[in-house]
Structures are given as C-alpha cells and as structure tokens.
Amino acid sequence: MxxxxxxxxxxxxxxxxxxxxxxxxxxxxxxxxxxxxxxxxxxxxxxxxxxxxxxxxxxxxxxxxxAGSGMSxxxxxxxxxxxxxxxxxxxxxxxxxxxxxxxxxxxxxxxxxxxxxxxxxxxxLTCAPDTAAEAVAAQQRGLNDMVAERAYTAGQNSAQQFAVNTPRQLVCPQCRAETHGSAFCPSCGHRLAQQDTCGSCNSQLPAGAAFCPDCGTRR
Ligand SMILES: [Zn+2]
Ligand SMILES: [Zn+2]
Ligand SMILES: [Zn+2]
Ligand SMILES: [Zn+2]
Structure with a gap:
C-alpha cells in the first residue's frame, strides 16, 4: 500500500x-x-x-x-x-x-x-521553477536591489549635512511638545539645548553664554 x-x-x-x-x-x-x-x-x-x-x-x-479497544x-x-x-x-x-x-x-x-x-x-515546479516566471522575478529583484542601493547611497551623502555633535532636546522640557531637534520649541518657543561650540570659530562656549568669548559671534 x-x-x-x-x-x-x-x-x-x-x-x-x-x-x-x-x-x-x-x-x-x-x-x-x-x-x-x-x-x-x-x-x-x-x-x-x-x-x-x-x-x-x-x-x-x-x-x-x-474489550472495546478504542471503540468508543x-x-x-x-x-x-x-x-x-x-x-x-x-x-x-x-x-x-x-x-x-x-x-x-x-x-x-x-x-x-x-x-x-x-x-x-x-x-x-518548486524543484524546477518555470524559466519565464523566474526571469520576471529576477528582474524585479534586480530593480529593487539597485534602487535600494542607490537610496542608501543618497542617505549616506545627505548625512554629511547632518550636524552630529549638536546636542538635541527631542521633547520640550516646558510643554512636552516634540521638537524634532530644533533650537527653539516649535510649540511654545522655549529655548532648547544649545550648541556648546561657537558657530564661526568652533571654540567651546561656556554654559549660558550669549556671545563667543573668543570671537564675539552671537550664539
Ligand atoms: Zn498545486
Ligand atoms: Zn520537488
Ligand atoms: Zn515647548
Ligand atoms: Zn567664536
């Protein structure tokens, strides 16, 4: 059997x-x-x-x-x-x-x-897939892979413009709004975490400084 x-x-x-x-x-x-x-x-x-x-x-x-073996x-x-x-x-x-x-x-x-x-x-067909169907699937895979690769490279390139050392407060301590890393709260205007280096001469700024002590640039 x-x-x-x-x-x-x-x-x-x-x-x-x-x-x-x-x-x-x-x-x-x-x-x-x-x-x-x-x-x-x-x-x-x-x-x-x-x-x-x-x-x-x-x-x-x-x-x-x-005896009813299994016969219920x-x-x-x-x-x-x-x-x-x-x-x-x-x-x-x-x-x-x-x-x-x-x-x-x-x-x-x-x-x-x-x-x-x-x-x-x-x-x-699992062991020997249809050739035409495989060709279409491979073409789509190639397209998707290459687009993903180019999008990744574009992301890497735009990373150059992102200031990674800037301290960011993502939530406003005053009103709890999301700040998306801005300098002032978009909701209440509260001044958020400040850059601790001077934007023009790059020297360290003391906490709460309004001007750079080295070059006088307004922060
Ligand atoms: Zn089937
Ligand atoms: Zn098979
Ligand atoms: Zn706020
Ligand atoms: Zn300066």
Missing part, C-alpha cells in the same frame, strides 16, 4: 458513517499550492443498517466478549466493522483515482497538482 504512505499527510477524510449523507469521499491537496481535489462520492449502503444496529448494540455488546461508540463496534472495511476499500479506490490528478516529485517527494508540475523536467 505504498500509495497510502505517499498520501499520508495531504488528504482529508470527508466520510460520513451515518445519516442520509453516509458515504465515502476523500479530499487530496497539492503540497505546493494547497489546491484540493475530491474523490467522487461513494454512498455507503450499509449506513441504514449501521444506525439501526447501533441502537441495539449496547445489549449485544457484552456477548461479543471483546456503539456504531464503531458491531456495525462499524463493516463500515471500516468499506472505508478502507473506498480509500484505496480514491487514491488510485487521485494518482491521475497528482504527481509525486522524485526530488522532494511532495505530491503536487498538475499545475505545479514541470512536465518537461518530470519534477515539481
């Missing part, structure tokens, strides 16, 4: 054991795009009997003389044996039909739908 192993993690059991919709159906999904394909629904003809037997099965339960409901027990076999057979048929809708990639072992299959190479 090798097929069951291949499909072990990409199918969903849609079987109904009881009721008017009782029957077998399985949904298989592509490992690559998650698209699903459902096997044709097969009605379970033993369903009516199963639900009928289910009512009387509690009485018969003791006579079976078996009555229908799982007596009537469930027939259902289980029928389900297994239906699952095998569903897998056989599913083989026509899925391809097993020999490289990555994934089961993929026909749209995710590189028929020319005989492996999946």
């Amino acid at each position: 090798t097929a069951e192993i291949y499909f072990s993690n990409n199918y969903r059991d849609l079987c109904e054991e009881q009721g008017t919709g009782a029957g077998f159906q399985f949904e298989f999904s592509c490992n690559r795009c998650n698209d699903t394909w459902r096997s044709p629904f097969e009605a379970y003809t033993g369903a009516r009997m199963a639900s009928w037997v289910g009512k009387g099965v509690n009485a018969a339960w003791g006579m079976l003389g078996r 409901t009555a229908a799982d027990g007596l009537a469930g044996a027939g259902y289980g076999h029928a389900r297994d057979a239906a699952f095998r048929r569903a897998i056989a039909t599913a083989q026509g809708h899925f391809n097993r990639c020999p490289r990555c072992t994934h089961y993929v739908c026909n749209r995710c299959w590189n028929a020319g190479q005989g492996i999946c």
Whole structure:
C-alpha cells in the first residue's frame, strides 16, 4: 500500500458513517499550492443498517466478549466493522483515482497538482521553477536591489549635512511638545539645548553664554 504512505499527510477524510449523507469521499491537496481535489462520492449502503444496529448494540455488546479497544461508540463496534472495511476499500479506490490528478516529485517527494508540475523536467515546479516566471522575478529583484542601493547611497551623502555633535532636546522640557531637534520649541518657543561650540570659530562656549568669548559671534 505504498500509495497510502505517499498520501499520508495531504488528504482529508470527508466520510460520513451515518445519516442520509453516509458515504465515502476523500479530499487530496497539492503540497505546493494547497489546491484540493475530491474523490467522487461513494454512498455507503450499509449506513441504514449501521444506525439501526447501533441502537441495539449496547445489549449485544457484552456477548461479543471483546474489550472495546478504542471503540468508543456503539456504531464503531458491531456495525462499524463493516463500515471500516468499506472505508478502507473506498480509500484505496480514491487514491488510485487521485494518482491521475497528482504527481509525486522524485526530488522532494511532495505530491503536487498538475499545475505545479514541470512536465518537461518530470519534477515539481518548486524543484524546477518555470524559466519565464523566474526571469520576471529576477528582474524585479534586480530593480529593487539597485534602487535600494542607490537610496542608501543618497542617505549616506545627505548625512554629511547632518550636524552630529549638536546636542538635541527631542521633547520640550516646558510643554512636552516634540521638537524634532530644533533650537527653539516649535510649540511654545522655549529655548532648547544649545550648541556648546561657537558657530564661526568652533571654540567651546561656556554654559549660558550669549556671545563667543573668543570671537564675539552671537550664539
Ligand atoms: Zn498545486
Ligand atoms: Zn520537488
Ligand atoms: Zn515647548
Ligand atoms: Zn567664536
């Protein structure tokens, strides 16, 4: 039953054991795009009997003389044996039909739908991506990378104009407004942290100085 192993993690059991919709159906999904394909629904003809037997099965339960290993409901027990076999057979048929809708990639072992299959190479499109699609993606990547690089360089160039040694108070101590590093608060006009070097001769200024003691420039 090798097929069951291949499909072990990409199918969903849609079987109904009881009721008017009782029957077998399985949904298989592509490992690559998650698209699903459902096997044709097969009605379970033993369903009516199963639900009928289910009512009387509690009485018969003791006579079976078996410990109910994992059999929690009555229908799982007596009537469930027939259902289980029928389900297994239906699952095998569903897998056989599913083989026509899925391809097993020999490289990555994934089961993929026909749209995710590189028929020319005989492996999946993840392992052998479409050439035209890759070319478009690579072109976009090249464009984005180069624009990002140029934008980075432009940022580096404009960094020359940024006075990194200027002390900045980002929040006004008086009114708590954001200052964006300005000399005066844009909201209340409060004088913020001052340059501590003279703008024209570059010498150190004492705290609170209105003029440079070396060259007389107004600060
Ligand atoms: Zn797919
Ligand atoms: Zn593959
Ligand atoms: Zn302020
Ligand atoms: Zn000066």
